[in-house]
Amino acid sequence: MSAVLEIKGLNKAFGGIRVADEINLSLHAGRVLGLIGPNGAGKTSLFNLVCGVVKPDSGEVFLDGAPLAGLKTFERARLGLARTWQNIRLFPSLSVLDNVLIGANDYPGTKLTNVLFRPGMVRAAAYRNLEKAHGILARCGLSDTHDKLVSDLPYGRQKLVGVARALMSDAKCLLLDEPMAGVEGHSYAAIQAVVREVAASGIAVGVVEHNVAFVRDLCDEGVFMFSGKILARGAVADLISDRQLTELYFGT
């Protein structure tokens, strides 16, 4: 099976800190890969490298076999790469619904000439997107909050909005950066269910997460990162029961 996202020999250093050290990694359709490792291991940096937010020193990234080198962040996103952020990064002046709507790819209304001269076409697409966004909100259990300011939502629900926004784009590959940090109860179950559904629909999912139960329940496979290196890969249960890795993780 060919990989949806393929990372080959990726290297990156910030000054003296190596955040990516010969990273090789593949994400496959319909599968969830867990990235675990202590803070500062380079997990978020790896997402940033893949998305084009940070330029690698060397190495390559492929999406569906096509090289991403030289493409800007927004171009990579258009090819089917979506992500969430550890610190959420929602749009504070937009409602929950509008935060999700922004994620849509098919939007003639983001061309000025269409807005001014082709209102019918714009409205038709807007209705399609509106319907889709409401569907995603319903799946995430966010329907009742669709007209709220995101800052009025509890933290866990804000994380859910971040996931909902990423889903709006019909990505082939979804990268989740600590979706469960600070999340509990209702939102926890909702995010878990949504990620399962997303994977089942054939999307390749990568998830950085410290919540061991979440990673074990959800991930088909895991890698352990430490100071920019992948130290081990395999079944998540094996990784988290490994004595050496556990020591690195907790820094003992």
Place this chain on the structure above:
Amino acid sequence: MDFFYVIVIMVGIYVILATSFNFVIGYGGLISVAHPAFFALGAYASGILARDLGWPVLLTMPIGALFAFASSLLISLPSLRVSGDYLMIASIGFQLGLVEVIKHVSFTGGPGGLTAIPQFLVRDYGTVSYVIFTLVIAVAVVLVTRRIVNSDYGRAISALRDDELAFATLGKNAMWLKIWVIALASGLAGLAGAIYAHYFRFVAPEQFEVLQSAAMLTMVVVGGMRTIWGPVIGAILLQTLPQAITFINLPPSILGPLQGLLFTGVVLLFMFFRPAGLIPAPAIWQGGTSAPIDRKGKLDVRGA
């Protein structure tokens, strides 16, 4: 009566300027001080084409606007390729540089200004026709701006202002959106300039100094930044108030400074008592396509 017409025309022109400036700094969150420069480009381009080439004013006005629109690329393309922070620096350079250029080349009339700009409408149909013309355009500018900021386009502008990186990771080209916002606003400023030039028939470089952007900003802030009607009310208020006291018969030596004081006083009052302006912007973006939604997220598009 003519004095009254002049005030109304100036109100119309400043409604266009304040509305378009608000589009850039309020809605777009893009800091630029070069709005007066684009005002000047429209005025000079239209004025020179009509006077020296004899082109009809109805044609030179949109050309003036287009010229300002296109010239904005000179600051937005290089600065936004790097990062948004450079926009302000580029705009300062452009603003100061352009006024210097106008002063030092001959075909603009140099520091003495461009004189004998052809009139439009007034000779054939009277001053009232120009007042109506100006107001119609001002209203159209406001309505078009409202349409844009409440559309999908406006939603994207809001998101871009909030978080550019998150915006880009959703597949949106932040750089070109910013370039378009600046170009559109600059084109409108150019249009205002053309309207100005063909009524007063004289423009001089000092009318377009960098301080003009402070006046425009004041109108935006006093009226309500990032609202549609705020800049309109701000422009009306700050254009008419200083004029109103001219009706009290004061010697010019007192009147000038007093008008300045009044302007500053209004700004100070607002800063302390109504920092969000007369019309405070809502916390949440208000646009979008509304359609009834049922509980399952299905849309009721009958009649849509």
